[in-house]
Amino acid sequence: MISQKKINIKREVLIKKAKKETLNNFIFDEKILNILKKHFLENIDQEIIIKNFTKEEIESGLASVDYWKFHGELVGKFMEKVAEDIGEDKNIYSNLGIIHDIDYLKFSHHSGNYEEPHPFPLANKLLELKFPTKYILAILEHAGYIGAGNKSFSSRLSAALSACDDLATLICTKQIDDKGNIITNDFNVILNKKAIKLIRGVEIPTHFLTLKSNCLSRVLSDVDNYVNEPLDMVYDKNKKFELL
Numbered sequence: 001m002i003s004q005k006k007i008n009i010k011r012e013v014l015i016k017k018a019k020k021e022t023l024n025n026f027i028f029d030e031k032i033l034n035i036l037k038k039h040f041l042e043n044i045d046q047e048i049i050i051k052n053f054t055k056e057e058i059e060s061g062l063a064s065v066d067y068w069k070f071h072g073e074l075v076g077k078f079m080e081k082v083a084e085d086i087g088e089d090k091n092i093y094s095n096l097g098i099i100h101d102i103d104y105l106k107f108s109h110h111s112g113n114y115e116e117p118h119p120f121p122l123a124n125k126l127l128e129l130k131f132p133t134k135y136i137l138a139i140l141e142h143a144g145y146i147g148a149g150n151k152s153f154s155s156r157l158s159a160a161l162s163a164c165d166d167l168a169t170l171i172c173t174k175q176i177d178d179k180g181n182i183i184t185n186d187f188n189v190i191l192n193k194k195a196i197k198l199i200r201g202v203e204i205p206t207h208f209l210t211l212k213s214n215c216l217s218r219v220l221s222d223v224d225n226y227v228n229e230p231l232d233m234v235y236d237k238n239k240k241f242e243l244l
């Protein structure tokens with residue numbers, strides 16, 4: 001695991017760099033999207049997956065290419081809607097949602113033993129493709145050990161990505177008890193109005209993770225921290241972020 005100190009140093013450097021950049025001439029087109037899909041989603045070695053993930057994780061759906069593709073698309077849809085609501089760039093928001101976990105299966109931070117796990121391989125590839133630093137920071141900060149857990153978001157975009165990511169995970173997770181019975185979450189109780197509006201705007205999910213109650217995702221343990229509060233920050237016009 002990467003030390004927090006190393007991450008903070010890197011983050012500060014990136015924020016300084018991002019402050020000097022203008023974003024006007026960057027276009028996130030289909031060509032870039034395809035380069036990333038090809039690089040991270042093609043030729044996924046099943047043997048590496050079997051080696052990196054436990055039997056239980058494979059059964060939960062966590063090691064499935066289809067699940068991660070679906071997850072990216074869903075986060076992209078939420079991000080597009082958020083951008084529309086707050087008057088930001090729909091193309092950037094949506095595409096960052098689509099790609100934010102694209103390196104997960106090849107470089108899992110849950111199971112693989114990589115010196116630089118997801119999302120660092122993606123961040124490095126984005127640096128190579130000359131992505132604006134603000135976007136790279138948003139990708140880095142959606143990961144719990146970097147930003148999401150303590151809500152240190154450098155931009156509104158970053159807070160949006162993190163909230164949409166966890167919202168997508170939440171609605172696609174089936175939590176089961178010891179006997180295999182599904183524990184149902186009442187979204188109307190645990191989610192705020194903005195999140196409810198976002199999930200009403202998308203089709204009913206078709207891909208799910210099935211997790212036992214002793215192996216839950218972070219969002220299931222604290223919906224306020226990972227979805228409701230970051231989403232409030234995104235829609236709060238008075239909320240100031242380090243990067244505009």
Ligand SMILES: [Fe+2]
Binds near residue numbers: 100101119143
């Ligand atoms: Fe992720």
Ligand SMILES: [Fe+2]
Binds near residue numbers: 071075100101165
């Ligand atoms: Fe994600």
